[in-house]
Amino acid sequence: MGTMLQDLKYGFRMLLKTPGVTFIAILALALGIGANTAIFSVVNAVLLRPLQYRESERLAIMWEKTPKMDTSVAYPNFKDWREQQTVFDAVAAGRLHSFNLTGTGEPERLQGRMVAHEFFGVLGVEPFKGRDFTADEDRTGANRTAILGHGFWQRRFGGDQSIVGKELTLNSQSYTVIGITPPDYRYGTDTDVFVPLGLFESEYAERGAHPGIYVLGRMKPGVTLEQARAGMDTLMAQLEQAYPKTNQDRRIHIESLYENTVSDVRPALYVLLGAVGFVLLIACANVANLLLARSASRQKEIAIRTALGAGRWRIVRQLLTESVILSLVGGAAGLLLALWGTDLLIAAVPDNIPRLSEAGVDTRVLVFTLGVSVLTGVVFGLFPALQASRPDLNESLKEGERGSTGARHRLRNALVVTEVAVALVLLVGAGLMVRSFWRLQSVDTGFDPKGILTMRLSVAAKDGEGQKAMNFIDDVTARVRALPGIEAAAFTTGLPFAGASEQSFWVDGRPRADEREFMMAVMYTTATGYFEAMNIGLKKGRYLDERDRSGSALVCVIDESLAAKAFPDEDPIGQRLTIGPPEAPPYEIVGVVEHVKHYGLEGEVPVDPQFYFSLAQIPEPFLPRMVGRGTIVVRTKGDPLALAGQVRQQVLAADPNQPVFNTRTMEEIVANSTGQRRFAMTLLTIFAGVALLLAAVGLYGVMSYTVTQRTHEIGIRMALGARGGDILGMVVRQGMVLVILGVVIGVIAALLLTRVMSGLLYGVSASDPMTFGGISLLLAGVAFLACFVPARRATRVDPMVALRYE
Numbered sequence: 017m018g019t020m021l022q023d024l025k026y027g028f029r030m031l032l033k034t035p036g037v038t039f040i041a042i043l044a045l046a047l048g049i050g051a052n053t054a055i056f057s058v059v060n061a062v063l064l065r066p067l068q069y070r071e072s073e074r075l076a077i078m079w080e081k082t083p084k085m086d087t088s089v090a091y092p093n094f095k096d097w098r099e100q101q102t103v104f105d106a107v108a109a110g111r112l113h114s115f116n117l118t119g120t121g122e123p124e125r126l127q128g129r130m131v132a133h134e135f136f137g138v139l140g141v142e143p144f145k146g147r148d149f150t151a152d153e154d155r156t157g158a159n160r161t162a163i164l165g166h167g168f169w170q171r172r173f174g175g176d177q178s179i180v181g182k183e184l185t186l187n188s189q190s191y192t193v194i195g196i197t198p199p200d201y202r203y204g205t206d207t208d209v210f211v212p213l214g215l216f217e218s219e220y221a222e223r224g225a226h227p228g229i230y231v232l233g234r235m236k237p238g239v240t241l242e243q244a245r246a247g248m249d250t251l252m253a254q255l256e257q258a259y260p261k262t263n264q265d266r267r268i269h270i271e272s273l274y275e276n277t278v279s280d281v282r283p284a285l286y287v288l289l290g291a292v293g294f295v296l297l298i299a300c301a302n303v304a305n306l307l308l309a310r311s312a313s314r315q316k317e318i319a320i321r322t323a324l325g326a327g328r329w330r331i332v333r334q335l336l337t338e339s340v341i342l343s344l345v346g347g348a349a350g351l352l353l354a355l356w357g358t359d360l361l362i363a364a365v366p367d368n369i370p371r372l373s374e375a376g377v378d379t380r381v382l383v384f385t386l387g388v389s390v391l392t393g394v395v396f397g398l399f400p401a402l403q404a405s406r407p408d409l410n411e412s413l414k415e416g417e418r419g420s421t422g423a424r425h426r427l428r429n430a431l432v433v434t435e436v437a438v439a440l441v442l443l444v445g446a447g448l449m450v451r452s453f454w455r456l457q458s459v460d461t462g463f464d465p466k467g468i469l470t471m472r473l474s475v476a477a478k479d480g481e482g483q484k485a486m487n488f489i490d491d492v493t494a495r496v497r498a499l500p501g502i503e504a505a506a507f508t509t510g511l512p513f514a515g516a517s518e519q520s521f522w523v524d525g526r527p528r529a530d531e532r533e534f535m536m537a538v539m540y541t542t543a544t545g546y547f548e549a550m551n552i553g554l555k556k557g558r559y560l561d562e563r564d565r566s567g568s569a570l571v572c573v574i575d576e577s578l579a580a581k582a583f584p585d586e587d588p589i590g591q592r593l594t595i596g597p598p599e600a601p602p603y604e605i606v607g608v609v610e611h612v613k614h615y616g617l618e619g620e621v622p623v624d625p626q627f628y629f630s631l632a633q634i635p636e637p638f639l640p641r642m643v644g645r646g647t648i649v650v651r652t653k654g655d656p657l658a659l660a661g662q663v664r665q666q667v668l669a670a671d672p673n674q675p676v677f678n679t680r681t682m683e684e685i686v687a688n689s690t691g692q693r694r695f696a697m698t699l700l701t702i703f704a705g706v707a708l709l710l711a712a713v714g715l716y717g718v719m720s721y722t723v724t725q726r727t728h729e730i731g732i733r734m735a736l737g738a739r740g741g742d743i744l745g746m747v748v749r750q751g752m753v754l755v756i757l758g759v760v761i762g763v764i765a766a767l768l769l770t771r772v773m774s775g776l777l778y779g780v781s782a783s784d785p786m787t788f789g790g791i792s793l794l795l796a797g798v799a800f801l802a803c804f805v806p807a808r809r810a811t812r813v814d815p816m817v818a819l820r821y822e
Contacts, residue, residue: 028341038342040306041302041303041306041342041346042342042345042346042349043346043349044299044302044303044346044710045299045300045303045342045343045345045346045347045349045350045389045392046346046347046349046350046353047295047299047350047353047706048292048295048296048297048298048299048300048346048350048392049296049343049346049347049349049350049351049354049385049388049389049392050349050350050351050352050353050354050357051292051295051296051350051353051354051357051703051706052289052292052293052295052296052350052384052388053350053351053353053354053357053377053381053384053385053388054292054353054354054357054358054361055285055288055289055292055361055699056289056381056384057354057358057375057376057377057378057381058285058358058361058372058375059285059286059289060375060378060380060381060384061371061372061374061375061376062278062281062285062369062370062371062372062374062375063278063282063285064380065371065374066274067273067274067277068200068202068374069139069140069141069273070139070140071140071234072273072274073272073274074105074234074235074236074237074239075138075139075232075233075234075235075272075273075274076104076232076233076234076235076241076244076270076271076272076273077230077231077232077233077270077271077272077273077276078097078107078230078231078232078233078248078268078269078270079230079231079268079269080093080226080252080266080267080268080269081266081267081268081269082265082266082267083265084536085536086269087226088226088227088228088229088230089109089226089229089230089231090220090222090223090224090225090226090229090262091109091213091217091220091221091225091227091229092221092222092223093223093255093263094107094109094132094229094231096251096255097231097248097251098132098134100251100254101233101247101248101251102247103233103235103236103239103243103244103247103248104233104234104235104236104239104244105138105234105235105236106134106137106138106233106234107134107138107231107232107233107234108131108132108133108134108135108137108138108231108232108233109131109132109135109213109229109230109231109232110129110130110131110132110135110213110229110230110231110232111129111130111131111213111227111228111229111230112127112128112129112130112204112205112228113128113129113130113211114126114127114128114474114644114645115128115186115187115208115209115211116186116187116188116474116476116673116674116675117172117184117185117186117209117675118185118188118673119184119185120172120184120185123672123673123674123675124172124675124677125472125474125675125676125677125678126168126186126208126209127205127206127207127208127209128186128207128208128209128210128211129204129207129209129210129211130210130211130212130213130215130216131149131210131211131212131213132154132212132213132214133148133149133150133151133153133154133212133214135149135210135232136148136149136163136197138232138233138234139203139232140234141197141198141201142198143163143195143196143197143198144166144195144196144197144198144199145177145180145195145196146163146180146193146194146195146196147194147195148163148195149161149163149194149210149212153212153214154212154213154214154215155212155214155215155217156214156215156216156217156218158212158214158215159192160189160190160191160192160211160215161191161192161193161194161211161212162184162186162191162192162193162194162209162210162211163193163194163195163196163197163209163210163211164179164193164195164196164197164208164209164210165196165197165201165206165207165208165209165210166196166197166198166199166201167206167208168207168208168209169196179193179196180193180194180195180196181193181194184209186209186211187476187644188476188478191211197210202371202373202374213229223259223262223263224261224262232273233270241270241271241272244270245268245270248268248270249267249268251268252266252267252268277370277371278370278371280692281369281370281692283772283773283775283776284692284695284696284776286772287445287696287700287772287773287776288696288699288700288703290769290772291442291445291699291700291703291704292703294438294441294442294703294707295442295703295706295707295710296388296392297434297438298434298435298438298439298707298710298711298714299710300392300395300396301396301431301432301434301435301438301714302435302710302713302714302717303339303342303396304396304397304431305428305431305432305714305717305718306717332398335397336393336394336397336398338397339393339394339396339397339398340390340393340394340397341393342393342397343389343390343392343393343396343397344389344390344393346389346392347385347386347388347389347392348389350385350389351377351382351385354377354381354385355377358375358376358377361375362375369692369695428718429718429754431714431718432714432715432718432754432758433754433757433758433761434758435710435711435714435715435758436711436715436754436755436757436758436759436762436795436799437758437759437761437762437765438707438711438762438765439704439707439708439710439711439758439762439795440758440759440762440763440765440766440791440792440795441762441765441766441769441770442700442703442704442707442708443704443707443708443791443794443795444762444763444766444770444787444788444791445700445704445766445769445770445773446697446700446701446703446704446705447704447787447790447791448770448773448777448780448782448784448787449693449696449697449700449701449773449776449777450697450701451780451784451786451787452693452697452776452777452778452779452780453690453693453694453697453778455778455779455780456617456618456690456693456778456779457617457690459613459617460613461512461612461613461617461686462512462552462553462575462610462611462612462613463512463550463551463552463610463612463682464550464551465681465682465683465685465686466682466683467503467651467652467653467654467656468549468550468649468650468651468652468656468681468682468683469649469650469651469652469656469657469659469660469663469679469680469681469682470511470514470647470648470649470650470678470679470680470681470682470685471647471648471650471660471663471664471667471676471677471678471679472646472647472676472677472678472679473492473507473646473647473648473667473674473675473676474644474645474646474675475488475489475643475644475646475674476644476673477639477640477643477644478640479637479640480636480640481640482634482636482637482639482640482643483566483636483639485639485640485643486631486632486639486643488670488671488674489507489543489631489643489646490543491670492507492648492666492667492670493505493506493507493543493545493648495666495669495670496648496650496663496666496667497545499659499662499663499666501652501653501654501659502650502651502652502653502659503549503651503652503653504545504548504549504650504651505545505549505648505649505650505651506542506543506544506545506546506548506549506648506649507542507543507546507631507643507646507647507648507649508540508541508542508543508546508631508646508647508649509540509541509542509631509642509643509645509646509647510538510539510540510541510542511647511649511685512550512612512613512614512685512686513613513614513615513616513685513686513688513689514647514685516538516539516540516614517538517539518536518537518538518539519536519537519538519539519595519596519627520535520536520595520596521535521536521537521593521594521595521627522535522593522594523582523583523591523592523593523594524591524592524593524594524602525592535581535582535625536625537574537578537625537626537627538614538625538626538627539595539626539627539629540626540627540628540629541628541629541630541631541634541642542560542628542629542630542631543630543631543632544560544561544562544564544630544632546560546628546649547559547560547573547609547628548651549649549650549651550612550649550651550682551651552609552610552612553609553610554607554608554609554610555576555608555609555610556588556589556607556608557573557589557605557606557607557608558606558607559573559607559609560572560573560606560607560628560629560630564630564632564633565630565632565633566632566633568633569604570601570602570603570604570633571603571604571605571606571630571633572593572603572604572605572606572627572628572629572630573605573606573607573608573609573627573628574588574593574605574607574608574609574625574626574627574628575608575609575610575611575612575625575626575627576608576609576610576611577611577624577625577626578625578626578627579608581624581625582625588605588608589605589606589607589608590604590605591604591605592604592605593605593627603629609628611624611626612626614626616689616690617686617689617690617778618778631643648663648667649682650663656681656682657679657681660679664676664679693776693778696776708795708798711795711798711799712798712799712801712802713802715751715754715755715799715802715803716802716803716805716806718751718754719747719750719751719802719803719805719806719807720806720809723747723806723807723809723810730743730810740811740812741811743807743810743811744804744807744808744810744811746807747803747806747807747810748800748803748804748807750803751799751802751803751807752796752799752800752803755795755796755799755800755803756796759792759795759796762792762795763788763792766788767783767788770782770783
C-alpha cells in the first residue's frame with residue numbers, strides 16, 4: 017500500500033510537470049468517455065433496464081393476424097380470450113381514445129385510453145390515490161368512472177386530492193373520478209384519463225370489427241412465450257371453428273412487451289454506441305502517442321532508475337499508474353460532460369424513442385464510466401509503458417540523447433494508422449446516413465407541405481346530431497377562409513403522416529368468389545376544399561366539391577396507386593366501389609389524384625392505395641363518430657404559425673366549448689416522421705467530425721514529433737544541398753504513407769461494419785462507392801494538411817542550428 021501511495025504521489029507530480037500534455041490528454045479522454053457515458057445512459061434506460069412493471073418479463077402484448085396483415089383485436093374475441101385462455105394469469109384490453117373535457121374552465125382535448133378492468137392489475141400498477149376499476153364498472157350501462165393520469169392531475173388540478181370522488185364532463189358525459197395513476201407510471205403515449213372499455217361494448221359488439229383494440233397479458237409463472245403462443249393459437253383455432261365467417265384464417269401474434277417497446281430503436285442505438293466506442297478508441301490512440309512522446313523525454317530518468325535497481329515491472333507499474341490517473345481524471349470530467357450531454361440528448365431526441373425519460377446517471381452508468389476509465393488507462397498506457405521500461409542504458413545516459421527507438425516509431429505509426437482507419441469507418445457511416453437522409457428528404461410526398469397549418473378538432477356529436485356537427489364544420493371553415501392571408505381551408509378526418517383509417521373494398525360488378533378476397537385502402541373523409549388546401553395534384557376527372565352533399569349521388573376520388581391496382585387496364589372514372597357488405601351502396605369514382613405518402617417517406621407500407629369520400633355524404637349513423645376525430649387544414653400565404661391564434665379564435669367564436677389542440681405545421685409533421693433518422697444522422701455526424709479532428713491532431717502530433725527528432729538529420733541534408741521542396745516531400749510522404757495504409761484498412765473495415773446499418777439506410781447501399789470514395793478523399797485531404805504544416809516547418813530549419821542540435 018505504501019508503494020502504491022508513493023506511485024500515486026510521484027505520478028501526480030510528473031503529470032503536473034507537463035501541464036500542457038496532461039490537459040490535452042484529459043480533454044481527449046473526457047470527450048471520449050463523456051460521449052460513451054451519455055450514449056450508454058440512453059442505451060441503459062431504453063434497452064438494458066427491464067420495464068418498470070412488476071415482473072415485467074412475464075408481460076406480453078397480443079393482436080390478431082391474417083395471412084395478409086396484422087389487425088387489432090375484435091372485442092368479442094377478447095372476451096372469449098379472457099374467459100377461455102389457460103396460459104395467462106390475466107389478460108386486459110386497451111384502446112386509445114380522445115375526450116373533450118368541458119365544464120371546468122377552458123375546454124381541453126384529453127388523450128385517453130379505454131381499458132378493461134384488469135388493465136392496471138396485469139401491469140402490476142396500484143393507483144397513487146383512490147382505487148382501481150371493478151368488473152362491475154367495466155360493462156354497458158354501468159356508472160361512468162375515470163382514473164386520471166398523474167401528470168394531467170398535476171397540470172390541470174394542481175394536485176388537488178379532493179378531485180377523487182368529483183365529477184368530470186368528458187364528451188358531454190359525466191364521469192366520477194375514482195383514482196390517480198402513480199407518478200412513475202409509463203405505458204405507451206402519455207395518457208390523461210382512463211375509462212372502462214366495457215362501457216362502450218355496444219359500439220364494438222361485431223366480431224368482424226377491429227377498432228384498434230390491443231391485448232396485454234401476464235403469463236403464468238413458468239410459462240414461456242412459445243408456450244403462450246401455442247396455447248393462444250389453439251384457442252384461436254377453436255374460435256375459428258365456432259365463428260368461421262369472421263375468424264377464418266385468423267391467428268394471434270404474441271410478443272414480449274419489452275421487445276414490442278424497444279425493437280424499433282435497438283439498431284440505431286447500438287450503431288451510436290459503437291460509434292462513440294470508436295471515438296474513444298481514437299482518443300486512446302492520441303493519448304498513447306502523447307505518452308510515447310513524453311516517455312522519450314524521460315529516457316534518462318528511466319535509465320537512471322533502472323541502473324539504480326528498479327525492475328522492469330516496477331517501471332511499468334509506475335507508468336501505468338500515471339496513465340490510470342489520467343484516465344480517471346478524464347473519466348470524472350467525462351462524467352460531468354455526460355450529465356450535461358444526457359439532458360441535451362433527451363431534449364434533442366424525437367418523442368418516438370421509448371423510455372427516454374428514464375435516462376440518467378444511475379449506479380450502472382457510474383460503474384460503466386469507472387470501468388471504461390480504468391480500462392482506457394490500462395489500454396492506452398500499457399504499450400508506452402512497456403516500450404519505456406526497456407531503455408538502452410548506454411545511449412540513454414549520454415548527455416543530450418533525444419533519439420527514439422525503432423520499436424517506439426513503429427508503435428506510434430501503428431497508432432496513427434489505427435486512428436485514420438477508425439476515423440474513416442465513422443466518416444463513412446456518417447456519410448451513408450447523410451446521403452440516406454438527403455434521399456429521404458427528396459421523396460415526393462404527393463402534396464405541398466409548405467404553408468400549411470393543421471389544428472386538431474374533436475367535434476362532440478351525439479347520435480342524431482350529425483347534421484348539427486356538419487353545420488359547425490361549415491361555419492368554422494367559412495370563418496377561417498374569410499381571414500386575410502388564408503388561401504384555402506378544409507376539414508378532414510385523415511391526414512398524411514398523422515393517421516387515417518384503413519378500409520376494405522370491392523370493385524362493384526366483379527364477382528365475390530371469396531369474402532376474404534378484398535382489397536384495402538387508406539380512407540380519407542374530407543370536406544370541400546381539402547385537395548386545394550393540401551395542393552394534391554388532379555390526374556383525371558374532378559375533385560370532390562360542393563355538389564357532393566347529402567342526398568346527391570355517392571361519389572369518391574381515388575389515388576394513382578388504387579387506380580393501377582384495381583383498374584390496371586381500364587379507365588377508373590365511372591367505375592364504382594363498394595365499402596363493406598354487399599348490400600352497402602356503391603360509390604362512383606369521379607376523379608384520380610396523385611398518390612400521397614401516408615405512413616412515412618420510406619418505401620414499404622402496410623396499405624398503399626387511398627380513396628377519398630365527402631364528409632357531407634357520410635350516413636347520419638356514422639357521421640357523429642367521424643367528426644369526433646378530425647383536423648382543420650389551412651393553407652396560408654405566409655408563416656402558418658403566425659395565423660394560428662386567429663384561426664383558433666374563429667373556432668372558439670363558433671363554439672366556446674370546442675377544444676383546439678395539436679397545432680402544428682405540415683412541414684413539422686413531415687419532419688417528425690424522420691425524427692429518429694435525423695437524430696441518428698446528427699449524432700453520428702458529430703462523432704465522425706470529432707474522430708476526424710482527433711485523427712488529424714494525432715497525425716499532426718506524430719509528424720511534429722518526427723520533425724523534431726530528425727532536426728539534426730534534416731540539417732545535414734540541407735547542408736549537403738537538399739532543397740526545401742525535397743525536405744517537404746520527404747516529410748509529407750512519410751505521413752501520407754501512414755494515411756494511405758489507414759485509409760485502405762478503414763475501407764475494408766467499413767465495408768464489413770456498415771452492413772449493420774443497412775436497416776437504417778434509404779435509397780443508398782451500405783457499400784455505396786460514391787460515399788466511400790468521397791470520404792476517403794476528404795480524410796486524405798485533411799491528413800495532408802496535418803502533414804503539410806510540420807513538413808513546412810521542417811523546410812525552415814537553419815542548417816547551422818540543426819548541426820549543433822545534439
